[in-house]
Amino acid sequence: MWIYFTRRLFLALAIVAVAVTLLYVMIHAVPGDPASIMLGPRATPELKAELRAKMGLDEPLPIQILGFFGDLLRGDLGTDVFTGREVGQIVFEKVPFTVTLIATSIGWAALIGIPLGCYSAIRRNTIVDKVTGVLSVSTIAIPSFVMAIYALLIFAVWLKVLPAIGAGAGGLLDTLTHLILPAFAVGVSWVGYLARVVRASMLEVLGENHVRMARAFGLPEKRIVFRYALPIAVLPTITLMGVGVAYLLSGAVFAEVVFARPGIGALIVDAVDSRNYPVVMGCVVVTTTLFVAATTLADLINALLDPRAREG
Amino acid sequence: MTDQDIRLPKAALDRRGFLKGTAAVGAGAMLANMPITRHAFAQGAKGGTLRARAYADIDALDPGFYQNAYNVDVMNCIYSKLIHYKPGREWDWELQAAESIEQVDSTHIRFKLREGMMFTGGYGEMTAEDVKFSFERIIQHDSPVKGDWGPLERVDVEDKYTGVIVLNEPFQPLWNITLPYGCGHIVSKKAVMEATKNGGNFGMEPPCFSGPYVLAEWKPDQYVKLTRNPDYTGPDEVAFDEIRIFPMDDEKTAEIAYEAGDIDYTGISLASLNRYKQDKPDNTTIREHPSLYYVWIGMNTDHPKLKDKRVRQAIQYAINVPQILQAAYFGQAEVANGIVAPGLIGHRERTIVPPEGNQAKAKQLLAEAGAEGLEVTVDTLNASKWKTIAEIAQAQLAQVGITLQINVQDSGSFWTLGMESEGDRWKDLQLIINRFSMVPDPYYATQWFTCEQVGVWNWERFCNEKYDKLHNKAVSETDPEKRDRMYREMQDIMEESGAYRFLTHEGSPIMYRNTIVEPATRPDGRPLYRYANKA
Numbered sequence: 030m031w032i033y034f035t036r037r038l039f040l041a042l043a044i045v046a047v048a049v050t051l052l053y054v055m056i057h058a059v060p061g062d063p064a065s066i067m068l069g070p071r072a073t074p075e076l077k078a079e080l081r082a083k084m085g086l087d088e089p090l091p092i093q094i095l096g097f098f099g100d101l102l103r104g105d106l107g108t109d110v111f112t113g114r115e116v117g118q119i120v121f122e123k124v125p126f127t128v129t130l131i132a133t134s135i136g137w138a139a140l141i142g143i144p145l146g147c148y149s150a151i152r153r154n155t156i157v158d159k160v161t162g163v164l165s166v167s168t169i170a171i172p173s174f175v176m177a178i179y180a181l182l183i184f185a186v187w188l189k190v191l192p193a194i195g196a197g198a199g200g201l202l203d204t205l206t207h208l209i210l211p212a213f214a215v216g217v218s219w220v221g222y223l224a225r226v227v228r229a230s231m232l233e234v235l236g237e238n239h240v241r242m243a244r245a246f247g248l249p250e251k252r253i254v255f256r257y258a259l260p261i262a263v264l265p266t267i268t269l270m271g272v273g274v275a276y277l278l279s280g281a282v283f284a285e286v287v288f289a290r291p292g293i294g295a296l297i298v299d300a301v302d303s304r305n306y307p308v309v310m311g312c313v314v315v316t317t318t319l320f321v322a323a324t325t326l327a328d329l330i331n332a333l334l335d336p337r338a339r340e341g
Numbered sequence: 342m343t344d345q346d347i348r349l350p351k352a353a354l355d356r357r358g359f360l361k362g363t364a365a366v367g368a369g370a371m372l373a374n375m376p377i378t379r380h381a382f383a384q385g386a387k388g389g390t391l392r393a394r395a396y397a398d399i400d401a402l403d404p405g406f407y408q409n410a411y412n413v414d415v416m417n418c419i420y421s422k423l424i425h426y427k428p429g430r431e432w433d434w435e436l437q438a439a440e441s442i443e444q445v446d447s448t449h450i451r452f453k454l455r456e457g458m459m460f461t462g463g464y465g466e467m468t469a470e471d472v473k474f475s476f477e478r479i480i481q482h483d484s485p486v487k488g489d490w491g492p493l494e495r496v497d498v499e500d501k502y503t504g505v506i507v508l509n510e511p512f513q514p515l516w517n518i519t520l521p522y523g524c525g526h527i528v529s530k531k532a533v534m535e536a537t538k539n540g541g542n543f544g545m546e547p548p549c550f551s552g553p554y555v556l557a558e559w560k561p562d563q564y565v566k567l568t569r570n571p572d573y574t575g576p577d578e579v580a581f582d583e584i585r586i587f588p589m590d591d592e593k594t595a596e597i598a599y600e601a602g603d604i605d606y607t608g609i610s611l612a613s614l615n616r617y618k619q620d621k622p623d624n625t626t627i628r629e630h631p632s633l634y635y636v637w638i639g640m641n642t643d644h645p646k647l648k649d650k651r652v653r654q655a656i657q658y659a660i661n662v663p664q665i666l667q668a669a670y671f672g673q674a675e676v677a678n679g680i681v682a683p684g685l686i687g688h689r690e691r692t693i694v695p696p697e698g699n700q701a702k703a704k705q706l707l708a709e710a711g712a713e714g715l716e717v718t719v720d721t722l723n724a725s726k727w728k729t730i731a732e733i734a735q736a737q738l739a740q741v742g743i744t745l746q747i748n749v750q751d752s753g754s755f756w757t758l759g760m761e762s763e764g765d766r767w768k769d770l771q772l773i774i775n776r777f778s779m780v781p782d783p784y785y786a787t788q789w790f791t792c793e794q795v796g797v798w799n800w801e802r803f804c805n806e807k808y809d810k811l812h813n814k815a816v817s818e819t820d821p822e823k824r825d826r827m828y829r830e831m832q833d834i835m836e837e838s839g840a841y842r843f844l845t846h847e848g849s850p851i852m853y854r855n856t857i858v859e860p861a862t863r864p865d866g867r868p869l870y871r872y873a874n875k876a
Contacts, residue, residue, distance in 0.1 A: 061753035062763055067408070072485040074762060111400045112561075113544040119561065185601035193601035194587065194594065195563060289589045289598065291562040299590075304753040 033332055041325045046098075048317045053094055053310060061304035067110050084110060084306065097310060106314065107307035116311035120293070124315060126196055127292040130284060131277045133208055134216030135270055142220040143266065146227025147259060150235065151250075161228075165221030173280055177214035177287045184210060194289040211284040215277060223266055230262040264335055271327025275320045389582035391858055391873060394595040394607040398562050398588035399545070404526035405479045406542040407486065410778070410867060411588075413523045418554040418567050418584065418871050419547065421575055422525035423452050423472070424516075428861035428872045432684060432781045434521045438467060438551070438575065440502075442520075447511040447819060454502040457574045462549040464529040469504035472496060474530035476506065478540045488788075489524040491515065491816070511817035513824065517782035527551060553579040553871055562588060567870075580875045581858075596852075605854040608866065611673040612726075614850045624856040630866030632849040635680045635786065636776045638719070638734060638842040639801040641759075644771050646717055653839030654694075655706035656717075656772070659741040660734055660842050662696040669729040674845040679832035680777075680786040682846045684864060686821055687783035687828025692843060693836045703741040716744040719772035720758055723749045730774050730844070745772070759800025773800055776847075781865075783828040784816045790835060801840040808834045 063084065064077040081087050085096055100107060106116035145165070149158045185193035191210055197203035234240060235258050243253045282294030293312050300308035395414060401407040404416050417425070423439040426432070436442065442452040458467040473496035479487050492509035499505060508515070519525055532548035534540055547556060553575065554567040567584040587603075589595040592610040599607050600622050609617060609627070617627055638660065640653045647653055666674050676696045681687040707713055719734065721727040728749060735745040750758065757763040759770055779785045788794070791812055792804040808831050815827040835841050849866030854876075861872035 059754060060757055060763065060766065062757045062760070065757055065760065065763075066753070068485040073483070076483060076485060077762070113542075122561070181597050181601070185603075186597060189602055193603050194589065194598040195603070198564075286591055287594055289587065289591075289594050291560070295562060302752045 030332065034329060037325050037328055041321045044321050045314075045317050048321075049310075049314055050094060052313045052317070053097060054090065056301075056306065056309055056313070057090060057093070059304075063110050063304040063306060066303045067305075080110065086306070101314065106311040109308050110305055111303065116307045119308060120296070120311040120315050123291055123293050123296050126290060127278070127281050127285070127294060128319070129208065130211055130215060130281050130290070130292060131274060133212040134277055134280070135219060135273060136216075137212060138216040138219035138223055139266070139270065142223030143227050143263065145220070146224035147231055147254070147262070149224065149228045150231030150262075151254060153232065158228075161224060165224045168221035169218050169225075171218070173214050173218055174283050174287060176217050177210070177284060180210050180214055181287070196290050207290075211288045211290055214287075215280045215284050219273060219277075223269070226266055226269055227262060230265050231258060234258045234262045260334070264331060267330050267334075268327050271324040274323035278316055278320065391581045391584045391606065391870065392604045393584065393586050393868065393870065394589050394598065394604050395565075395586045396588070396590060396592075396608070399559065399565055402545050402547050402556070403543045404523050404528065405475065405482070405486070406484050406544075407523050414868055414870065415556070415565060415567070415586065416523060416526050417552070417869060419550045419552045419556055419570075420526035420528065421458060421467070421551045422520065422527055423454075424520050424525070426521045426781075426863050426869065428863070428869050430864050432517070432864050434516065437577070438527060445505065447817070448508040450506040450508075450515070451499075452504055452506070455576065456502060458551060459572050459574050460529040460532060460549045460551050461555060461570060461572050462532065464532045464549045467527060467529070467551055468501050469496075469498045471530050472504055472527050473498055474533070474540065475527045476524075478533075479524055482539075482541050484542075486524055489514075489519050489522070491519070511819060513816060513818065514782040514784045518780045518785060522780055551575075553577050554584060557583075564588075577871055579871060580873060581870075584870050586870075599852060599854075605857040606860055606868070607852055609850050609852045611670045611848055611850065614673045614848075615671055617850075617852060622852075624854050625852055626855040627850060627852050628860075628862075628866070630849040630851065630862065630864065631675075631683055632847045633682045633685075633779045633781065633865045634776055634847045635677055635682065635779070636730075636774070636844040636847060637677070637680070638730075638844065639773045639775055640840045641767070641770045641773070641800065641802055642838065642840050643802040644768075646712075646715065647771060649710045649712065650839045651706045651710040652712045652715065655703040655710070655712070655741065656738065656743065657694045657836075657839055657842045658699045658703035658706065659738050659743065661698045661737055662842070662844055664737065665730055665733045666845055668733045669726050670845065670847065673850075674847050677843040677845045679829075679836070679843055680779075680790075681783045681828055681832065682779075682865075685781055685783055686825045687787075687815075687832070689829050689832050693833065694842070698737070700741050707741060707743070713742055714744075715742070716746070717771045718746045718748055718769075719774060720748045720750055720755065720770060721774040722755050723751050727774050734772075734774075759796065759798075759802075761796035767796060767800065767802075770800060775800070781863075783824075784812075787812050787815075787828060787831050801838075803835065803838050803840045805834050805838065 064080040068076055068080060085093055088096070106120065108114070109116055109119055145161055149161045152158050181193055184191040192207050195207055197207040240253060240258055243257050278294070281292055282298060284290065285292040285295035286298065293316060297309060297312040300312060395411045397409065397411045399412050399415050401412045402416065404420060407413065407416065421438040423437065423442055424434045425437040427435045438454055438458050439452045440455045442450065445451050452472070454467055454469060454472070459465070460467060476490065476493060476496050479490050480493055491512035491514065494507045494509045497505045497507060529549050533543060536543050536546070536548040550556070550570055553570050553573045555570045556565070557568040558566040565586040569579065569582050589598065595604070595607045596609055596613055598604050621627060640647045640656060642648065642653070662676050666672065666676065678689040678692050681689070707715065719731050721731045731747045735747060738745045758773065759767045761767055777786070777789065789798040790803055791799065791809050795802045795804055811827045811831050815824050818824040818827060851860065851862065851866050853860050856876050859874040859876055861869040863869060
């Protein structure tokens with residue numbers, strides 16, 4: 030297990046390094062000039078050149094990349110060219126908002142989706158299974174932003190029971206009430222998705238020999254489902270949820286814009302628009318690391334639960 | 342905030358009702374005693390708080406080094422200046438920190454400060470020395486906004502409260518832009534020197550305040566919280582104890598936030614204006630203001646396909662402006678006659694090419710130029726409004742036999758398209774849909790189209806000697822009528838060049854809760870929070 034763990038860790042670091050390098054090149058290849066945007070229309074060419082030099086943009090790209098990784102190893106993500114604040118500070122004050130949103134979204138989706146899929150599999154071809162199937166496919170098919178807009182209209186505008194914007198001004202209850210609509214919008218399609226995956230997986234497991242054997246021994250159905258079928262059936266969903274973090278990161282972008290929530294998604298959109306390279310790269314490093322960490326964690330959990338995964 | 346300020350909800354089930362209900366049912370007495378819960382309930386209370394939306398989050402609070410109007414909206418509350426824009430429908434100014442101000446001659450302006458205007462943090466009284474420091478540092482530190490100070494030479498201090506602003510040459514925008522807007526704010530010399538050592542940019546950390554509000558809290562991308570300045574001794578009696586400004590880039594989000602009751606004051610999109618006029622949210626007033634923006638379709642006069650003036654004029658005549666406005670602005674925007682908005686010196690009453698265009702004339706011009714079957718491109722921003730303008734123009738040009746290909750760009754890429762310093766993309770630029778903002782002096786609009794600006798912000802690469810001469814002359818012309826004529830003539834020259842098809846100045850409608858606030862705005866609808874009154 031330790032060898033597997035070490036191997037996965039090195040692989041994760043390599044993936045982060047490659048992904049960040051590629052993104053660095055891609056971002057700098059897109060036309061746009063932070064100096065012109067930051068200094069405004071009346072800045073002199075000398076002033077713009079000075080700012081570009083300060084940002085290191087006058088250096089060749091390979092030197093810029095090496096410099097970036099050098100700073101990164103020292104824990105320095107650079108300085109925001111607009112506000113003069115540390116990029117690390119800016120990014121890490123946004124990370125909790127995005128992580129909370131993603132964790133809540135996937136959390137409630139799993140809490141509902143997995144039991145729903147399990148129940149559908151046990152009650153296969155009943156009316157409940159069919160209704161669940163239709164609802165699951167519907168939630169997958171309806172784009173999240175449509176859900177977000179309708180949720181806003183119903184709960185914030187018409188009923189006025191939930192806030193429409195922001196992340197709250199502090200306090201647990203305030204934070205939670207501001208989290209409900211975005212988490213609903215981001216996570217709703219995952220309810221259907223997880224339900225379908227768990228149902229299919231459960232049906233497969235319920236048809237396997239060890240389950241038939243358990244039934245032949247006369248074990249109670251509840252025990253068969255929860256002790257012998259579900260732990261195996263749920264394995265693919267762990268991998269799925271790991272990969273899902275990447276989708277939810279992009280889902281968080283729309284939620285943060287529509288709900289005017291602070292977060293990495295909204296930050297990266299603004300930073301790309303203004304070609305605020307240090308902030309863009311700060312966000313890229315964090316999101317790439319989050320994604321790789323989530324998939325690695327999913328792999329490790331899988332390996333822990335299923336010894337076959339450690340082989341090869 | 343006092344208890345009397347707290348308004349109770351009338352509706353049976355609103356957010357606070359829901360929160361209270363949930364708390365009571367779910368957690369009962371245990372939660373009721375928790376401080377966080379009390380805090381959350383208190384958030385819903387309002388009365389002494391104005392909650393407004395800004396289209397972007399603040400990113401510069403030094404008046405000597407700022408960019409963008411959303412920063413100035415906050416500066417207006419936390420600093421004071423000699424004069425400020427008078428709230429209302431007509432562009433005018435009135436005294437703020439100055440007790441008096443007079444134009445001694447064309448290059449000298451004498452001011453006298455009110456006595457007893459205090460800086461916070463123990464930095465003492467505002468003096469003429471602070472005024473001198475605030476204005477001269479903009480030039481000394483080569484600020485990107487030093488253009489606003491034009492030919493400032495120095496500020497002479499006569500006594501503790503009196504000084505004279507000395508210019509190298511007359512500069513009329515001083516009264517319309519410099520003094521009443523961003524660069525006119527006065528900072529404490531002592532505080533800034535302590536904070537920066539050299540008097541340079543203090544960025545997002547104001548060392549002290551002199552306005553009726555102080556920056557109490559800034560949560561990036563969440564809100565800016567301004568609270569009443571207890572040390573303020575100036576002339577303005579502010580109505581709200583607190584102003585909370587929420588940055589929301591997306592207008593639709595802001596509109597939903599308003600309807601949900603999360604904010605009390607916001608600008609609304611022209612696309613939504615008609616809907617809101619027909620079906621207003623409760624207790625809401627909608628006010629329409631003309632905006633200072635100017636939108637046009639430009640043509641790169643150096644591009645081989647557009648070098649012939651007749652081809653450019655054909656495009657001017659082929660474009661039907663009212664049709665474009667109907668589609669892109671839902672009929673809520675007026676046709677622009679130039680780059681200078683109505684209400685300002687230099688506004689033109691009519692265009693040379695009729696707004697509806699003339700397809701027959703367009704075809705004739707194309708035939709004369711031998712450019713039938715012309716294929717051109719247009720570059721535009723990637724928002725629906727700009728794409729709609731491009732698509733309507735595409736259809737209109739097709740009717741005279743011109744094929745228009747639309748190139749959509751994100752804002753970071755778009756705003757460097759015509760800049761020579763950013764590579765060779767300017768060479769491929771043909772048509773472009775552009776929008777610039779301005780402040781209330783025509784000089785600000787015309788400065789981008791001089792020969793000096795070719796390849797910088799003048800992407801049409803229009804260069805006219807007479808235009809440049811008029812621009813340089815008009816900036817120091819003291820006779821308003823002569824100045825007015827000069828700016829109108831400059832726009833005639835622009836239009837005659839064929840490089841510009843003026844579209845609109847758009848509009849700046851606002852929506853506010855008339856039970857909470859009676860807003861104060863500039864004529865173009867920009868908020869002057871400091872002068873807002875309670876309803």
